Amino acid sequence: MTEGPGSSQSMKKTIGHRGVDPTGETTYKKTTSSALKGAIQLGIAHTVGSLSQKAERDVLMQDFYVVESIFFPSEGSNLTPAHHHGDFRFKTYAPIAFRYFRELFGIRPDDYLYSLCNDPLIELSNPGASGSIFYVTSDDEFIIKTVQHKEAEFLQKLLPGYFMNLNQNKRTLLPKFYGLYCVQAGGKNIRIVAMNNLLPRSVPMHLKYDLKGSTCKRRASPKEREKSVPTYKDLDFIQDMPEGIQLEPDNYNALSKTIQRDCLLLQSFKIMDYSLLVGIHNSDQASRERGAVTPDHRRPQAQKALYSTAMEAIQGEAKGKGTLETEDQWGGIPARNCKGERILVYIGIIDILQSYRFIKKIEHSWKALVHDGDTVSVHRPGFYAERFQRFMCSTVFKKTRVQLGRPDLLPQTDPLAGSSSEFPATNLPNSSPGSTGMTSSSPPQRYLHTSSLS
Missing domain, CATH: 3.30.800.10 (Phosphatidylinositol Phosphate Kinase II Beta)
Incomplete structure (x- = not known):
């Protein structure tokens, strides 16, 4: 060995x-x-x-x-x-x-x-x-x-x-x-x-973030940015997406309740320093790139495990307590970015095996001497959970402002799919790019070409 x-x-x-x-x-x-x-x-x-x-x-x-x-x-x-x-x-x-x-x-x-x-x-x-x-x-x-x-x-x-x-x-x-x-x-x-597995390899991720709700040194390093699939952090997200990720109201409410419930559990076990891993598949970008690169036409396989996708994790809240009936094998949560583009969001809480032990208390104490104590990532579990939830539900995810008479639909198939029969339709009820209150200036974009993703 x-x-x-x-x-x-x-x-x-x-x-x-x-x-x-x-x-x-x-x-x-x-x-x-x-x-x-x-x-x-x-x-x-x-x-x-x-x-x-x-x-x-x-x-x-x-x-x-x-x-x-x-x-x-x-x-x-x-x-x-x-x-x-x-x-x-x-x-x-x-x-x-x-x-x-x-x-x-x-x-x-x-x-x-x-x-x-x-x-x-x-x-x-x-x-x-x-x-x-x-x-x-x-x-x-x-x-x-x-x-x-x-x-x-x-x-x-x-x-x-x-x-x-x-x-x-x-x-x-x-x-x-x-x-x-x-x-x-x-x-x-x-x-x-x-x-x-939170991020299926058969669905190319154009952006990936590790978010804690902290702003103290929470920016991807130059070395990280050189990677083919960088993992960006909180300050990068705030710069890239000042309008946040726009969710349909029912999905936003369901996600907020799920995050609140999970944070309460983590706090009860004195768990902290966890992150929300966010993977973003940009359907519109994938459509534009389809003619320039060879897309991955593999159909995402049906998950063996129940409640294993991001959509399933919140859909119990969004659609009541009955049995989940969905044929969407892409599993992402339909949303819009700050440019109004259609995206699928894959999320999950990671790194929960950290308890607020003595070493973490010491780490927070010396960091707080140098920085604002409320901005460092290592914090007491109760404050950490509250700050995490507030950041995710107000900065990262936001509720789409519904504009009546302008129902927009997500494509019936993902642009990477070869035929309309292979993927079922997923709707984005009554939302439009013009209703999100976006400014005309576009923030720096970090989207990668899917040819560089494995």
């Missing part, structure tokens, strides 16, 4: 535990990405298979604290297959509880197994500054992310409350955790979580 020649002296660069060896392959705690992916798939295949042999039952309190462990020698054993990686041990945390979570979201064991283990995991090339490694399944359904020991420990403590919240409300923007695992190799513990 160890990377061999990729010792600490020969690493080209390291961010946290993530590095790159002389061959150019990503490493994590000196384990190559290919070896880690192989161990993850072998381990999950075994644990899901063995779990299917156990009778289904109600989740008990002790189930949240169970840890199962299996050793995978390279030569194989009576329980495990032979493999070409080094020896490793695979741990599964709270398997019964996570099985319940997956069932709650309609994920069948064979679908979970097929998504994670049938095809090689795809490493995301733009992982950010956290030092984590991200993998996505080939069907775009799940994300595998490495997490630090404290984050994994906090998730374990969070599980009973997480369980109660999901029972009460499946429609949420909070991360949906489907499994917590640990690969032990070379004397190191590599902890990973399986979770929902």
Whole structure:
């Protein structure tokens, strides 16, 4: 499992535990990405298979604290297959509880197994500054992310409350955790979580933001801007979209209620420093670019998991408490930008495994000495939740001003689609570009050409 020649002296660069060896392959705690992916798939295949042999039952309190462990020698054993990686041990945390979570979201064991283990995991090339490694399944359904020991420990403590919240409300923007695992190799513990994928690769994102509601140094760095798909921040959003993202009134109200409910839960667990990840697909720009670049005509696959798209997460509020009936596989929330262009918005709350511990209190104290204490991103949970909600519901998302007699419709198919029969219609009721109160001056635009997106 160890990377061999990729010792600490020969690493080209390291961010946290993530590095790159002389061959150019990503490493994590000196384990190559290919070896880690192989161990993850072998381990999950075994644990899901063995779990299917156990009778289904109600989740008990002790189930949240169970840890199962299996050793995978390279030569194989009576329980495990032979493999070409080094020896490793695979741990599964709270398997019964996570099985319940997956069932709650309609994920069948064979679908979970097929998504994670049938095809090689795809490493995301733009992982950010956290030092984590991200993998996505080939069907775009799940994300595998490495997490630090404290984050994994906090998730374990969070599980009973997480369980109660999901029972009460499946429609949420909070991360949906489907499994917590640990690969032990070379004397190191590599902890990973399986979770929902917010940004499908088959839908090109023209803009991406990580928003906290803070303005203290919340601007993308020059290095970040050089990336093919930069992740911009709060000050960038304020500059780019002074009019915010315009939502149809019902969707705005539903989204606001969802954010309010999620923030209340996060505050109750003293969770903070989370972000709202916002991906924007510009339908009008995609239409203009269609003749200049080769579009991605892959149809977004139907999600295996229920309530997994941004539209589903809020539609329970928008359309009552009945069963969601939608055939829109694009899953984004229809909206308009400040230029009146039609966009689809993909959102979710990320990075919730941060509690307001002593180190965060110290970090806020010294930042507040230099900056206005109310603008720094690290703040006490109650204030953080209030500021986050206020920023999202007043600066980022705004209610479209309806102009009677001017109903505009979103296209019946996304401009990337090849035929009108492939995608159903999505309506934007009674809104118009002229009704948003926009100024004539256009802010700087950061839209990327879709040819640069993978």
